Amino acid sequence: MQLPGDFSSMTVIVVSHGEIIGRTFPNWLNLAFKHYDEQSLTYHPYDLNMPSSLPQRPLAHYEVDSPITTHGKICAALVARGIYMARLKPDMVILFFGYLMLYVISSPEMRCVETAWSIWRALQMGDRGICLDEALSEWGEWRGENEEKIWIKPQTVLSELKIPVNNDYKPMAVGKIDRKETPLNYTTRLQSFFEYILLNLPTKKCILLVANASALSVLSDRIYTHPMHVQTESENGEMRLCDIRAIHINSSRQVSRFEMLNI
Structure with a gap:
């Protein structure tokens, strides 16, 4: 990729979404939503790890695009704290005092949007809000x-x-x-997105992306052979939730990775 001649530097952080209600409570739609009459359907959480309230969306939407748990929101806030504590580079300190814009770009799934917003609020980044980009969305076949x-x-x-x-x-x-999107096409799409933000967003900025776990591997390793490998449970049962990867590209076009605090 040929960076523009006036490129100075950029820091890119990728965070995977937080814990999802649908995975933690597989039968939550049947247990948490109660009919009081023919017209109403009311949400009642039955576990402290469930959010106290939910946006008004059809149940069919929640079935395929569920929100994150209370634990997921807490972990997202801890990610924000980790970003602050990591001091990725000197002007990150300036950034957190409002002199540099921090773009927070989220994949359009609800799990990613809520994670992005939890990070944004914890960083106290003002009222400009988060950005959405479908280029970061989940692998088409899933x-x-x-x-x-x-x-x-x-x-x-x-x-x-x-x-x-x-x-x-x-x-x-x-x-x-396409729902028949191949793993290679999915990886290429994510790579193209990273190139897009480098070419189109102002330099000397910190860009924070919230997406599905595959995006972390594409940022760090440039390619991942199959999304399934980073999305399903590994042999020790761990999931890559609220995991972090970060790179910095300096004015000489050199790329360095940052060791972040894992939640």
Whole structure:
């Protein structure tokens, strides 16, 4: 990739989404939603790890795109603390006092949007809001038919989730992502997205991305052979939730990796 001549530097942090209700409580839709009459369907959490309230969305949306747990939100806040404590480079200190803009760009799935917003709030980054980009979305083969129709959209994120969105950000054009997308095409899409932000966002900035776990490997290793390897449980039962990877590209186009604090 040929960076523009006026490129100075950029830090890119990728965080995987937090713990998902649907995985932690597989039967949560049947247990947490109660009918009081024919017209109403009310959410009642039955575990402290479930959020106290949920946005008004059809149950069919939650079935394929569930929110994160209370634990997931806490871990996202701890990620923000880890980013602050890591002091990725000197001007990161300036950044946290408001002199540099921190872009937070999220994949459009609800699990990623809520994780991104929890990080944004913990960093106290003001009211400009998060950015959404479908180029960061999940591997096409893992999605249900027309699942992209229920993704969180920039025009509805404020009304639906009460989360401010940064409308100044222009997403990468990807068109309709085929459900038959190959692992190589998925990896290429993520690589193209990383190139897009390097070429189109102002330099001397810190860009924070919240996505599915595969994006971490693509950032660190440039390629990953199969998304399944980083999404499913490993042999020791661990999931890569709220995991972090970070790189810095200096004015000489040299790339260095940062060791981050894992949650």
